[in-house]
Amino acid sequence: MSKRKVKKTMAIIFSCVGALLIITFVSLFIISGIFKQPKYLEPWQKNYSQKFDDPRIRLAAHGLLSANGHNMQPWKIRLDKKNPMVFYLYADSERLTSEVDPFARQMMATQGTFLEYVNIAGDELGYQTAIELFPEGDYNEQSLSESMKTKPVARITLTKTNPKSSPLYDFMFLPDTNRAAYQPTKLTSEQIDQLENINVDAGLSIQIFQDKENMNKLNGYAIQGANIEAGVSRVMKESEIIFRANEYQKNKYRYGFSVEGQGTSGIMRHLMQGLVTLFPSMNSGKAASDMFIQSTRTSVDNTPAYALIIAKGNDRSSQVKSGMIYSKLILTAHRLGFVMQPLSQVLEEYPEMKEPYSSIHSDYASDGGTIQMLVRLGEPIKEVPQSMRRDVMDLIVMD
Incomplete structure (x- = not known):
């Protein structure tokens, strides 16, 4: 075959491959629902x-x-x-x-x-x-x-x-949770005072930790909790059921999880949504567990501080009040230029989590109180949807 014919054949092949890639990308965008209005x-x-x-x-x-x-x-x-x-x-x-x-x-x-x-x-x-x-x-x-x-x-x-x-x-009107990496900058003593001294109920307290000893300890609890949760299939299945793979599902249900929660945005969001819609196994089973563990490790490796909300009791009113304080904490943190993400798996109360649950309470609520929230806190590197x-x-x- 002559060089001219070879070049012509290669040009045709590259043209076909290019056309196929374009068709693939367009198909993924359509499957994702890129043209749907996000109600x-x-x-x-x-x-x-x-x-x-x-x-x-x-x-x-x-x-x-x-x-x-x-x-x-x-x-x-x-x-x-x-x-x-x-x-x-x-x-x-x-x-x-x-x-x-x-x-x-x-x-x-x-x-x-x-x-x-x-x-x-x-x-x-x-x-x-x-x-x-x-x-x-x-x-x-x-x-x-x-x-x-x-x-x-x-x-x-x-x-x-x-x-x-x-x-x-x-x-x-800002997202309440940011799962992306945070800046390594520590909080000032004044900022810590503003957060810890939010007008709280007498039975509740907010504690901020950013010293090396407590950071290592709380990082360990966060990873331990994620590893345990990722290995409990019924818990992971509960999250999988409420995962919304594309714009059509998000408009239909309007609650649950989506790829945005994994830090995916822009064009990549639609590519990922198209892929997950076509191949649901990408976000289920072992793939979902591995992704959850890796996401937690990334969070832990890029966290300058933690906040705990601790209640003296664990009655229903105390639980509700802890949520009220959490809203104040989020909004005050936003006002100071910070964002937050709960890493509270270690505080969950199903049987497999019993050991670390008891351990973290022994370390941080030894007087018999209940840790209602464990959240990471810091300056954001990027905005999230x-x-x-x-x-x-x-x-x-x-x-």
């Missing part, structure tokens, strides 16, 4: 709550943005029919993650994060919010799921007042 991000818009006339729904639309376990958004709202300034928050028992959170402690903290966002938004919108926890009594712990359906976590009573600007309000949120009207119970 699941609408609640993050500052004017979203303004669509609603009822102040209770407007405040609930702000609560919807708060941090929550597994991004399940397990909230239900019942509007008082007789008093237009009263509404009730219920824990949505159909959104329990029973494998990872068998005693619903994280579920209760998630109720608290919601309430604190409502509280802060109330100031900004001109409503004083009086929050009464468990106004109809405690849950029946022997029939917890059913009890959640009938007994509210809180009654919120609004009183119209003059709006007052909250220094934390604007930070509610916002996560899915449900339409606030999906939270409203119509009866």
